[in-house]
Amino acid sequence: MALITLPASLTRVMQQVNAPFADTFRALRGITPQEIGLLLKSIAAKRRPKRVPPINSDFFDILGELSPEERLIQQKIRSYMEEKIRPLANSYWERGEFPHEIVPSFARLVAETFGTRPYAIDALGPVLTGVACMELARVDPSIYTFFGVHWGLCMGSIDLFGSAEQKQRWLPPMQRFELIGSWALTEPDVGSATAAGLTTTARFERGYWVLNGAKKWSGNAPIADLNIIWARDVSNNQVQGFIVERGTPGYEVERLEGKIALRTVQNANIRLVNCRVPEANRLPNVGGFRGIARQLAITRAAVAWAMTGVAMGAYEKALAYAQQRIQFGRPIGGFQLVQNSLVQMLANVTAMQTMCLRMSQIAARNGNISHEHASLAKVFCGEKMRETVALARAVFGGNGILLEHEVARYFADAEALYSYEGTHEMNTLIVGRAITGMSAFV
Ligand SMILES: Cc1cc2nc3c(=O)[nH]c(=O)nc-3n(C[C@H](O)[C@H](O)[C@H](O)COP(=O)(O)OP(=O)(O)OC[C@H]3O[C@@H](n4cnc5c(N)ncnc54)[C@H](O)[C@@H]3O)c2cc1C
Numbered sequence: 001m002a003l004i005t006l007p008a009s010l011t012r013v014m015q016q017v018n019a020p021f022a023d024t025f026r027a028l029r030g031i032t033p034q035e036i037g038l039l040l041k042s043i044a045a046k047r048r049p050k051r052v053p054p055i056n057s058d059f060f061d062i063l064g065e066l067s068p069e070e071r072l073i074q075q076k077i078r079s080y081m082e083e084k085i086r087p088l089a090n091s092y093w094e095r096g097e098f099p100h101e102i103v104p105s106f107a108r109l110v111a112e113t114f115g116t117r118p119y120a121i122d123a124l125g126p127v128l129t130g131v132a133c134m135e136l137a138r139v140d141p142s143i144y145t146f147f148g149v150h151w152g153l154c155m156g157s158i159d160l161f162g163s164a165e166q167k168q169r170w171l172p173p174m175q176r177f178e179l180i181g182s183w184a185l186t187e188p189d190v191g192s193a194t195a196a197g198l199t200t201t202a203r204f205e206r207g208y209w210v211l212n213g214a215k216k217w218s219g220n221a222p223i224a225d226l227n228i229i230w231a232r233d234v235s236n237n238q239v240q241g242f243i244v245e246r247g248t249p250g251y252e253v254e255r256l257e258g259k260i261a262l263r264t265v266q267n268a269n270i271r272l273v274n275c276r277v278p279e280a281n282r283l284p285n286v287g288g289f290r291g292i293a294r295q296l297a298i299t300r301a302a303v304a305w306a307m308t309g310v311a312m313g314a315y316e317k318a319l320a321y322a323q324q325r326i327q328f329g330r331p332i333g334g335f336q337l338v339q340n341s342l343v344q345m346l347a348n349v350t351a352m353q354t355m356c357l358r359m360s361q362i363a364a365r366n367g368n369i370s371h372e373h374a375s376l377a378k379v380f381c382g383e384k385m386r387e388t389v390a391l392a393r394a395v396f397g398g399n400g401i402l403l404e405h406e407v408a409r410y411f412a413d414a415e416a417l418y419s420y421e422g423t424h425e426m427n428t429l430i431v432g433r434a435i436t437g438m439s440a441f442v
Helices: 008-016 021-028 033-047 068-095 100-114 126-139 141-161 164-175 289-324 336-366 371-395 397-401 407-419 424-436
Strands: 181-184 201-205 208-219 226-233 239-245 251-255 267-278
Touching: 068 100, 068 126, 068 141, 068 407, 100 141, 100 164, 126 141, 126 289, 126 336, 141 164, 141 181, 141 208, 141 226, 141 239, 141 289, 141 407, 208 226, 208 239, 226 267, 239 267, 239 289, 289 336, 289 371, 289 407, 336 371, 371 397, 371 407, 371 424, 397 407
Parallel strands: 181 226, 201 226
Antiparallel strands: 181 208, 201 208, 208 267, 226 239, 251 267
């Protein structure tokens, strides 16, 4: 930091500061406003920290739980997101477009992460999968969501419920991102209540399934090559899943416009009008809505980790800003109220990380994730994420609503994560049912 040289008149005033007031006032006579400005700058310079501590959003060292190999993967994902995605994130978000240009490099990142492992929804194990989702969302919740729908929901459905032939046909090209996947459960009139009754129907006729109905929100659908469509089999009311390929007659995709969150993610309204799907494209091992719920527990756990990443990203941006934004002659990070906000954010982030880590460690030990654990983590992390992004936005003052400072993007995107993969309320009720033995929603 450059030192400010004070004129002799000001040095005299500085020496008088401890003297009686009359002496000080005498010394102040004849000093110009410019010199007073210099004096204030010099006082402010003394108040700035001599060494700015590094920004660390992993205060309790949860990453220390990773093996050296896992740590390398985490670092690779972090570098990729910082170098390749952060510079593009705002402009694609603002335009509401998907960055097709990143798909080849993203595919390489995923290939390097997976190494020689064939795809399976849990191939990386719950902890590393969670950390990977956290790292994606820490920089861009939209890219995390693109990945979550393709990898966890679409490929996950084929992995969990598909036949050997279906897995062989679809998973390898999807793993290489040569084909992009989508997933459609929610309907315009049935959101939280999908377990109680989808209205989209599937009727078996002469070797084909005929689908009719409508879907809403389906992630990636406008850019996807295939979509998993969930429908009610009219013969027995069981939920069935179908792989519907782009271009199938009767499968109509309309991009959803006007989103104020995750604008980079392409969502769609879908109409199914006598859409004929071969039996070979029906997922044979769903086993009713229980199967979907099992899959959603896995992906919900990932969302809790992603929420943690969103909060980390917002906290890091807020701390960096607080260290360099000067008001009243000093960095705002030196004010008690701002420090209180920063510490609250860090406490939230740390609580979210430790809860997610423990959830995933138990899942790794038990070989599966419990619905209640995933729902509790989503409920808690959703609340803390929202609080954290709001505190972070406020630290930026007016700049907090400008996209260029990024925190506005986290603030807006948090709203989507809060509501998708089961709303905050529905996940609360899942935990409520588990601890009381009574269902409050069906
Ligand atoms: C950005 C984004 C991406 C999405 N991507 C996909 C996707 O790829 N595929 C897909 O299928 N869906 C997707 N969804 C849909 C998402 O899963 C639904 O929005 C969610 O399940 C809630 O349904 P809903 O919006 O219809 O709300 P509703 O079910 O209409 O709920 C409205 C409100 O009522 C509350 N509520 C409802 N029932 C109860 C009850 N019994 N007790 C207490 N409160 C209740 C809810 O919690 C909520 O606050 C996406 C949503 C968003 C926002």
